Amino acid sequence: MLQTGLQGKVALITGGNHGIGAATARALAAEGCHVLINYLRLPLQGITENDYLAQIQTETPGIALYNRKRRADAANVVQEIRTQGGKADAIEADLADPATIPMLFEEAEKRFGTVDILVNNADHCEQDTFLAQPGLAADGFPNATITAALHDSHFAVNSRAVALLMAEFASRHIAARKQWGRIINISTDGAPGFAGEVSYGASKAALESYSRAAAQELGPYGITVNIVSPGPIQTGWISPQQVAEISRVTPLRRVGQPDDIADVIVFLASEQARWLTGQLLSVSGGLRMP
Template sequence: MAAADRVALVTGAARGQGAAIAARLVDDGFYVAACDVLVDEVAATVTALGGDRAIAVALDVTSAPQWTHAVSTVVERFGALTTLVNNAGVLHRAALSDETPGGFEGSWRVNCLGPFLGIQAALPQLRDADGASVVNTCSTGAIRPFPNHAAYGSSKWALRGLTQVAAVELAPAGIRVNSVFPGPVETPMLDEATRTRLAGHALTGRIGKPTEIADAVAFLVSDHASFITGSELIVDGGQCLQIG
């Protein structure tokens, strides 16, 4: 299947990794629906891409009705949906003793419920597509524990499990489901002080760039990865090799 025949829906696409993923897929010849709850920002991101291969779609990933509307919008505009990139996420830090039910649940709703709702909403279209694929953005927080990340880490561990179950369940339908595990990346999710601190401890002497995550996603949704499903691609500059 040629990239020109592929249509991707990317969540969290207003900025950072999501914007980079949307741009890379457009460059690769995909039609792209860039989705985000930040309506003005995702519209500006699409405008910056230029051309007619991308559209901006308002989407709160925790809302099933909004997912239904987003998928319908994509199909109405581009005629199909072949590729889903569940990139939207929130980083929430709190010690166990200070965490609240609302804070904990909020992380889970965006980081795990959102991808579940997305897969469910996109499934009829993906079943009809040739070379369909899903990529979920997990985190190195789903590989090793980080203090004060109970909500974030556990939600990403859950997403890791969801990815594996979906890969097994959807493989007979020809739908590949994989995940990327970014380490620290230069996005608005991390403030400047945190970026500097993490770079100072990094094996490579720096943190990642959004385009480096986009490159990994582009590979997983391409024909070069046609025999890969249930894969966990770590893109962390060696963070998970470090002890402590």
């Protein structure tokens, strides 16, 4: 059994109320980390309130289930961790507000101590396109033509907040004279260019650039910075029809699950990854092979 060296470490995880973030919180807590989860309950996307309410009990992946997960708080995740004997807490706050960033670190320090591991998982995602009459995307969510507001809302969370979180992490790490730190940033396999989600893809490409620069600058302080680039992950949005198609073209012949990503994040946070920094790992079952 691998000894990850994570017992007693403090982890701050953004977007931890469902999906990859929730799985990561559980996985790090299982290794002995004290976990602070940041999350934000999001408005409906791609469905009317009436249609959502009519389908609110569905367990079939698709628009309604995905919206239900995005609207959840993190109470269940925190309770699961505590039931297993771990330490966890959660704070709802919008990363688009720069004042959120220092507040999260201050709260982590009050509850658990100085943050050792930062997982930037939260994102803002609305599908947009350069086309004047975009219609519906393949997954059924409506596309909109790119606007200044759509551009800015993506970059505020997916790149600006990530940059500010890394800077805050570094400042407090150096002030505390720590010699060990981990930053893991979650991107997307669409970052090189994401037709139909142009602002989402571009903002994640900026995240990747920030990550490589941070790896160079923060390495002398014992901080590693790495990027996880997931392929399609079943966080509630992939319909049964899409599951079949994605599985057919994926070398490992299935759709990814949140735990698949969480396990890689645990590895990157662990002592076993001590000589790994500035790298992007495609975690896609072989769907993407850089």
